[in-house]
Amino acid sequence: MSRSGKFLLSLTVLALAGGAAFWFASAPRPLDNAALAELEGGDAGRGEQIFWAGGCASCHAAPGATGDDRLVLAGGVRLETPFGVFVAPNISQHPQDGIGDWSAGDLGNAMLRGVSPAGQHYYPAFPYGSYARMQPEDIGDLHAFMVTLPPVEGKAPPSEIAFPFSVRRGIGLWKMLFLDDAPAVALDDPSEAVARGQYLVEGPGHCGECHTPRNAFGGLDKGQWLAGGPAAEGEGTVPNITSGEGGIGDWSEADIVALLESGFTPDFDSVGGSMASVVRNMAELPQSDREAIAAYLKAIPAHADGS
Amino acid sequence: MKLFAYAAVALTAMSAAAAADALEDRQNLMKERGSLMRILAPIAQEKQPFDAATVLDALEKMNANAQTTTDVAALWPEGSNTGDTESSPKVWEDMAGFQAANDKFAADTAAAVAAAPQDLAAFQAVFGPVASNCGSCHEAYRM
Numbered sequence: 001m002s003r004s005g006k007f008l009l010s011l012t013v014l015a016l017a018g019g020a021a022f023w024f025a026s027a028p029r030p031l032d033n034a035a036l037a038e039l040e041g042g043d044a045g046r047g048e049q050i051f052w053a054g055g056c057a058s059c060h061a062a063p064g065a066t067g068d069d070r071l072v073l074a075g076g077v078r079l080e081t082p083f084g085v086f087v088a089p090n091i092s093q094h095p096q097d098g099i100g101d102w103s104a105g106d107l108g109n110a111m112l113r114g115v116s117p118a119g120q121h122y123y124p125a126f127p128y129g130s131y132a133r134m135q136p137e138d139i140g141d142l143h144a145f146m147v148t149l150p151p152v153e154g155k156a157p158p159s160e161i162a163f164p165f166s167v168r169r170g171i172g173l174w175k176m177l178f179l180d181d182a183p184a185v186a187l188d189d190p191s192e193a194v195a196r197g198q199y200l201v202e203g204p205g206h207c208g209e210c211h212t213p214r215n216a217f218g219g220l221d222k223g224q225w226l227a228g229g230p231a232a233e234g235e236g237t238v239p240n241i242t243s244g245e246g247g248i249g250d251w252s253e254a255d256i257v258a259l260l261e262s263g264f265t266p267d268f269d270s271v272g273g274s275m276a277s278v279v280r281n282m283a284e285l286p287q288s289d290r291e292a293i294a295a296y297l298k299a300i301p302a303h304a305d306g307s
Numbered sequence: 308m309k310l311f312a313y314a315a316v317a318l319t320a321m322s323a324a325a326a327a328d329a330l331e332d333r334q335n336l337m338k339e340r341g342s343l344m345r346i347l348a349p350i351a352q353e354k355q356p357f358d359a360a361t362v363l364d365a366l367e368k369m370n371a372n373a374q375t376t377t378d379v380a381a382l383w384p385e386g387s388n389t390g391d392t393e394s395s396p397k398v399w400e401d402m403a404g405f406q407a408a409n410d411k412f413a414a415d416t417a418a419a420v421a422a423a424p425q426d427l428a429a430f431q432a433v434f435g436p437v438a439s440n441c442g443s444c445h446e447a448y449r450m
Contacts, residue, residue, distance in 0.1 A: 064446060235396065236450030263442045268344035272445025273395070279442070 026172025028115040031108055038136035039104040039143065047145025050138050052284035054131070054204040058277040059088040066280065071149050073098070075156035079125050079233040083218060084161035086125035092152035100151055104143040111139055114175065121171035123159070124178070124218065125233075130206035132181040138204070178219035184208060185225050185300050193288075197296025200289060201226075210238050210274070213306035226297070227306030236273065244302035256294035257287070326387035333382045333394075336372055343369045344438075350427075351434045357427040363420070369437070370416035377413050379406045395450045405448055412440040 051057075057070035059077045075090040092098035099106070102117060109115045114128035122128065164170060184202045187194060201207045212220045213229035227247070228240035243249035248256070255266045260282040263271050271279060282290060346365045349355040376382060383398050383405070398405050415436045424430035 064443070231450075234450070236393070264344075264348065267341055268348050269341055270441030270445050272393075272442075272449035274446075276442050276446030 022173075023169075025176060026121075026169045028113070028119050028121055028172065029175075030113055030115045030119070031105065035112075035136055036105040036108060039108045039140040042104060042137070042140030042142070042144030044141070044144040044148055046138075047141035047143065049285065050142040050204060051145055052281045053200055053289070054142065055206065055278060055281050056091070058274065058281065060091045064277075070280070072152055073149060074152040074154065081125065081218075081233050083123075083165045084159065086123055086159045086161070087156050089156050090152060090154065091146075093147060093149055094151035094153055097153055097155045098151060099146075102143075104140050107143045107146070108136060108139045111142075112136070112181075114171070114179065121168045121175070123161070123165075123168075123171065124174065125159075127206040127209045129179055129220065130203060130209055132179060133183070133199070133203040135199075174217065174219070177217065184212075184220075184222050187299055190299060191295065193292045193295040194299045196289070197292035197294070197299075200293055201296050205293070207241070211241050221306070224303050224306040226300060227303035229306035234273070240303065240305045241297055242300055242303045243298065244304045246305035247302065248297070249302065253291065253294035253298055256297055257290045260290045260293060261287075326384055327390070329382050329384050329387045330390065330392055333376070336376055336382070339372055340369065340441075343372070344441075347434060348438070351431050351438070353427070357430060359423075359425050362430055363423055366416065366419050366433075366437075370413070370420045373409075373413040373416040376409050377406075379409055393450050395448050398448050401447075408440070408444045408448065412437075412444065415440060 056073065057065065059079070060073040060075050061070045062072065062074065063077055065072070073090065073092040075088040077088040079086040079088070090098045093100040095101045102110075106117045109117070110122065110126075111128055111131040111134065113132070114122045114124065114126065116122060183198060185198075187198065190198065208220055208226060210232065211226045211228055212222070213224050213227065214232050215221055218232075226241050227244065228238045231238050240247035251266055259265055259271065260279060262283075263276060263279040265271065270276075282293075343365050346361065347369070350357055350362060379402065383394060383402075385399065388394060388396060388399055419433040419437050422429065422433045424433055
């Protein structure tokens with residue numbers, strides 16, 4: 001074989017090895033059978049609380065929806081990001097257009113692993129990076145509640161994602177770097193309320209998805225956890241909700257609870273944009289959960305405004 | 308020709324100045340609402356005692372403020388969407404909806420003044436609809 005032939009051959013071998021490594025590393029990793037078993041036999045009443053804690057309606061119901069309209073999960077909300085426009089899908093109980101034919105295990109794979117029933121990766125605009133921290137039983141309860149919701153006909157339009165982000169398999173590499181079900185911040189000996197708040201904020205509440213700045217690859221910068229910064233979706237700036245400079249250090253826990261219940265800040269300004277819908281969700285939770293969130297926000301490391 | 312160029316420059320400068328004035332005006336109006344809310348909301352939440360005269364005075368100021376912002380074209384003119392503003396691009400994309408939101412707020416404040424509440428329950432009944440405008444309008448039209 002000529003020298004150039006050998007060179008080409010070694011290039012080909014390298015490319016194949018690289019391709020195989022990519023293919024292996026980027027493979028979707030669904031839940032195992034033991035984890036799937038934990039999702040069975042959910043309680044719909046508890047599941048409703050998870051539904052509000054998880055903020056499902058904020059993206060999957062119509063923008064600005066109130067009352068029972070927040071249970072009409074037709075999708076269609078557009079999240080405009082540097083990677084393209086993500087359109088929230090129909091997650092109503094319609095068997096073809098929604099997720100009416102999903103088992104509790106399907107919901108578990110979607111929320112805990114970011115994997116579809118067909119074994120494809122979801123884009124992390126669906127905040128499984130946070131949901132991965134949820135208890136499997138909570139997903140089971142959520143499934144039991146969601147099957148009680150109405151079916152809605154009609155698929156949402158497809159997302160508009162530019163190459164190379166349009167290659168879904170690449171999300172497997174993103175997951176290797178950023179998908180982690182460990183707590184986002186380490187807290188020394190947290191009280192029961194702080195621990196509950198940590199679960200709600202870092203898991204179902206997925207507060208960090210907007211309130212924590214992202215790096216160039218769209219991963220959350222946990223060194224600036226909840227420090228706010230430029231909005232990852234839409235326009236404007238997301239507020240710092242730590243006690244650092246520019247944050248909410250001068251708010252009492254009661255102030256935080258009042259905001260989560262009414263939408264009013266201590267100055268009686270009223271939160272706008274996507275936070276208005278978050279407040280409607282938080283207002284559905286028991287008072288003890290809002291207090292737990294406030295206790296957690298007071299316990300986390302203080303940061304100056306994120307960037 | 309030169310005159311035309313000067314005129315164009317002057318016009319651009321004038322409309323930029325008008326946009327900046329409008330921005331400052333509407334921010335002052337929003338700040339005044341905040342200070343009135345600091346009087347009214349604690350009373351509605353029963354953290355401060357109810358006083359009919361205090362409440363009516365604040366409601367009248369809120370109503371005057373709300374009637375002013377029904378002139379959406381003057382306060383949110385084209386070109387005032389940049390700089391130090393939290394107004395969402397949706398204000399200019401959906402002027403009719405934004406106008407309707409301002410009109411609704413003005414109607415609710417006018418109704419509250421007309422009711423001239425004489426006790427806490429009557430005040431809470433008219434204040435709830437007034438305050439609900441804050442969140443719904445900010446959700447759609449503020450970043």
